Amino acid sequence: MTPPSPAVRVLLLALxxxxxxxxxxxxxxxxxxxxxxxWQLRAPRVALGLLAGSQLALVGAAYQTLFRNxxxxxxxxxxxxxxxxxxxxxxxxxxxxxxxxxxTSVFSxxxxxxxxxxxxxxxxxSRARLEEVLLAGIAVTLAASALAQAAQALTDPNRLFxxxxxxxxxxxxxxxxxxxxxxxxxxxxTIVLLRHRRALSVMLLGEAWARSLGVPTSRxxxxxxxASCLSVSVVVALCGPIAFVGLIVPHVARPLxxxxxxxxxxxxxxLGATFLTLSDLCARSILPDRELPVGVLTAALGAPLLLxxxxxxxxxxx
Amino acid sequence: xxxxxxxxxxxLGTRVMELDxxxxxxxxxxxxxxNGAGKxxxxxxxxxxxxxxxxxxxxGGHAATKLSESERAxxxxxLPQRPNVEGLLTGAEVVALARFRHAERxxxxxRLAAHFLEAVQAKxxxxxxxxxxxxxxxxxxxxxALRAQAAPxxxxxxxxxxxxxxxxxxxxxxxxxxxxKEQATLCLVTHDLRLCRLLGPPDRILVVGFAGGRIxxxxxxxxxxxxxxxxxxxxxxxxxxxTPGGLGIAVDALEGGTS
Numbered sequence: 355m356t357p358p359s360p361a362v363r364v365l366l367l368a369l370x371x372x373x374x375x376x377x378x379x380x381x382x383x384x385x386x387x388x389x390x391x392x393w394q395l396r397a398p399r400v401a402l403g404l405l406a407g408s409q410l411a412l413v414g415a416a417y418q419t420l421f422r423n424x425x426x427x428x429x430x431x432x433x434x435x436x437x438x439x440x441x442x443x444x445x446x447x448x449x450x451x452x453x454x455x456x457x458t459s460v461f462s463x464x465x466x467x468x469x470x471x472x473x474x475x476x477x478x479x480s481r482a483r484l485e486e487v488l489l490a491g492i493a494v495t496l497a498a499s500a501l502a503q504a505a506q507a508l509t510d511p512n513r514l515f516x517x518x519x520x521x522x523x524x525x526x527x528x529x530x531x532x533x534x535x536x537x538x539x540x541x542x543x544t545i546v547l548l549r550h551r552r553a554l555s556v557m558l559l560g561e562a563w564a565r566s567l568g569v570p571t572s573r574x575x576x577x578x579x580x581a582s583c584l585s586v587s588v589v590v591a592l593c594g595p596i597a598f599v600g601l602i603v604p605h606v607a608r609p610l611x612x613x614x615x616x617x618x619x620x621x622x623x624x625l626g627a628t629f630l631t632l633s634d635l636c637a638r639s640i641l642p643d644r645e646l647p648v649g650v651l652t653a654a655l656g657a658p659l660l661l662x663x664x665x666x667x668x669x670x671x672x
Numbered sequence: 673x674x675x676x677x678x679x680x681x682x683x684l685g686t687r688v689m690e691l692d693x694x695x696x697x698x699x700x701x702x703x704x705x706x707n708g709a710g711k712x713x714x715x716x717x718x719x720x721x722x723x724x725x726x727x728x729x730x731x732g733g734h735a736a737t738k739l740s741e742s743e744r745a746x747x748x749x750x751l752p753q754r755p756n757v758e759g760l761l762t763g764a765e766v767v768a769l770a771r772f773r774h775a776e777r778x779x780x781x782x783r784l785a786a787h788f789l790e791a792v793q794a795k796x797x798x799x800x801x802x803x804x805x806x807x808x809x810x811x812x813x814x815x816x817a818l819r820a821q822a823a824p825x826x827x828x829x830x831x832x833x834x835x836x837x838x839x840x841x842x843x844x845x846x847x848x849x850x851x852x853k854e855q856a857t858l859c860l861v862t863h864d865l866r867l868c869r870l871l872g873p874p875d876r877i878l879v880v881g882f883a884g885g886r887i888x889x890x891x892x893x894x895x896x897x898x899x900x901x902x903x904x905x906x907x908x909x910x911x912x913x914x915t916p917g918g919l920g921i922a923v924d925a926l927e928g929g930t931s
Contacts, residue, residue: 422758552778556769558758565721566752567821568745568773613760613801614769616778 360617363610367624374628375400378635394529401533402525403631403648406589407599409540411626412619413582414600415607416547419554419615420578421477424663425488427600428586429656432494434597436469437462437583437590438521439498439505445517446509455535455591462587469494470583474575523596523649525634532592539588546581548619550574555614596630596649598656603629605659675730676747676825676857677718682727684713689727690886691717697824700851700858702868702893705882705905711861714882715827718859720744731825745773749823751814751831759803763789763813766802770817781820788816792846808839815846819854826850829861844870865902865910865919868893874913881905893919 358366378400383392414427421431428434444454444461476490502521506514527533553574557564565571589596603626604618611617630648633655637646679691689710695701695718703711716722717729720736721744729736732747739747757766767785768778789795794812802810811831818826828847832840848871850856862868868877874894881889881901888905891898894913902910902919909922 422756552769552772555765556772558761559766559769560752560756562721563750563752563755563757564772565741566719566745566748566750567770568742570741608760613758613762613765 360612363617364620364624367610367621367628371404371624371628371631374632374635375404378403378631381635382639395526398527398530398533399525399634400631401530402527402536402593403634404627405533405536405540406525406593406596407603407630407633408623408627409543409585409589410596410599411603411607411622411629412544412547412600413585414626415604415615415618415622416554416578416582417600418604419558419618420575421487422558423487424605425601425660426491427598427604428582429495429595429597430488430601430660431491432469432473432498433466433583433586434590434595435495435498435502437466437587438595439469439502440465440587441591441594442502442505442517442521445513445520446505448510448513455532459539459588459591462591463584465498466583466587466590467580469498470579474579519647520594522647523594523652524637524645524647525593525630526645536588536592539584543581543585543588544623546577547585550578551616551619554578554619555616558613558615594647594649597653598660599626599630599652602652602656602659605663676732677859678730679714679717680727682717682724682729684717684722684724687713687885689713689717689724693880693887695825695857695859697857698851698855700871700877701860702865702877702879703859703861703882704863704865704879704902709882710885711882712829713885715829715859715861718825719748719750719827721750742773742775745821745823747823748825748827749818749821751818751826751828753829753831753833755814757802757810759801761802762799763794763797763802763805763809763816764799766813767816767820770820773821785816785820788820789813791819792816807835808842811835811839811843812846815843819850824855825857825859827859830863831860832862832864832867840867841870844868848872865893866917868919 379392379396410428417426417428417431418424440461441458444458472494473487473490477487506517509517553569556567556569557571561571604622607618607621607625611621633651634648637648637651640646674697675694676697677695679693682689682691691714703714705711717724720729720731720739723737731739731744736744764782764785767788768781771781771784786795786798789798792812792815794816797805797809797813831843831847835843844867847858851858852872865879871877875892877893879891879893879898880887883905889901891901898919899910899912909925911918911920911922913919
């Protein structure tokens with residue numbers, strides 16, 4: 355039997371996302387539930403799961419390609435932590451009411467760009483040493499967490515509870531308002547990332563060779579990082595920091611597609627949507643009468659995978 | 673003849689290079705000289721990828737620094753030496769990606785990749801992953817990628833390094849074919865002039881000697897003066913072109929003999 359063509363695989367992955375969404379919508383829906391539960395509680399939650407999951411996985415795939423490092427993703431390179439710090443500052447300052455989502459997103463984006471540019475500075479100064487980029491990501495994450503705790507300590511206790519619930523990373527909400535706010539910037543980021551799919555593929559041949567083949571590598575890197583920061587910061591502003599989706603999903607997607615970046619980006623986006631929606635379904639039904647924040651579940655899955663990849667990584671000069 | 677590339681005096685960092693070099697279309701220029709003499713630096717300047725702080729390289733009549741990435745990639749191609757390529761890519765994917773500047777559909781690139789692999793007798797490597805190939809097989813894929821980019825000036829830095837003797841011969845034959853049949857212009861850095869015989873007619877191969885960041889002489893590969901010039905450049909005797917193993921190190925003539 356010949357393996358299915360790339361287009362068929364993408365279709366199958368899309369079908370899987372639709373199936374999981376339907377499952378998540380109707381799973382254990384009480385018989386007499388009102389349409390409010392279905393269309394104002396569950397549907398927006400599923401939509402946000404699909405949106406956030408696809409973005410986090412897409413950014414993870416882009417980072418892993420750009421940094422040529424299977425451990426790179428927004429939460430290991432400090433982007434998520436920077437975005438979370440920015441968003442938390444906005445929440446602590448009480449920027450609520452009109453434009454609260456916009457304000458949170460802007461703060462979050464500034465935090466993400468600041469954290470990423472710090473990490474990128476290390477990446478640019480030590481080209482060959484991929485581990486150093488990750489260490490810089492960890493350092494930035496730790497610094498951002500410390501600042502976030504300081505911000506929390508100084509926050510009005512009434513706001514503290516909602517801020518700390520947000521900090522766990524979760525999808526529940528009422529209505530589609532937030533989903534629609536996030537849609538436009540996320541669509542923009544996705545277009546930028548997918549537009550560079552071919553350049554990202556060529557960069558898998560190594561930076562120097564890619565340049566000689568005609569890839570404007572500095573511009574591609576800058577645009578991919580800015581789009582990734584935008585995507586991550588909007589997702590963080592919407593649902594809080596959800597870690598490891600961008601690490602787990604590309605690893606599952608990679609064996610399903612060809613070696614270049616096009617397949618990986620597309621498959622990761624589709625699988626990410628499925629993964630976060632499914633994780634959220636588990637998180638809300640795993641305990642009999644309480645919900646677990648989905649961020650806790652993805653972290654519980656992702657941290658062991660991170661360790662496993664580190665242990666399994668081939669040694670020697672890379 | 674039209675010049676495809678020109679190098680003049682250039683400063684790179686603190687290093688001043690005295691390079692008065694015009695590469696004509698269809699020429700084959702071989703850079704020789706001890707390590708650190710500036711051969712690879714000259715090649716980098718020609719590639720337009722490393723901008724000099726003073727002076728400039730001219731490619732196809734334009735200042736290299738003024739060219740856009742895709743314009744430059746349309747004028748100069750570079751055969752990387754042991755590139756750090758993602759091992760999951762297959763031979764055909766690598767060659768297809770080398771078509772980047774042509775801005776064609778990926779499926780078209782892949783179709784052409786098969787043709788370029790066939791041209792270097794590497795059709796069987798199309799769906800083999802790079803991390804499963806030998807050094808010689810990787811080299812063939814790189815040579816196919818060089819063809820795929822389809823630029824008139826080819827820059828090649830010690831292409832036979834790290835290869836076994838058969839792969840060395842195959843590499844030089846493939847480069848010779850690009851020069852002879854595809855009318856490419858070739859700039860090559862090497863220490864081993866014996867292999868350059870495989871490129872094509874020796875009287876059309878220009879050997880350029882580098883020392884201390886300067887071009888100190890130029891002779892054709894079969895030129896009578898070349899043997900002595902090489903001996904002076906490297907400090908060891910060389911076998912004359914007309915003898916067996918000509919322009920390799922004359923091991924028998926070394927001081928103290930061979931045993």
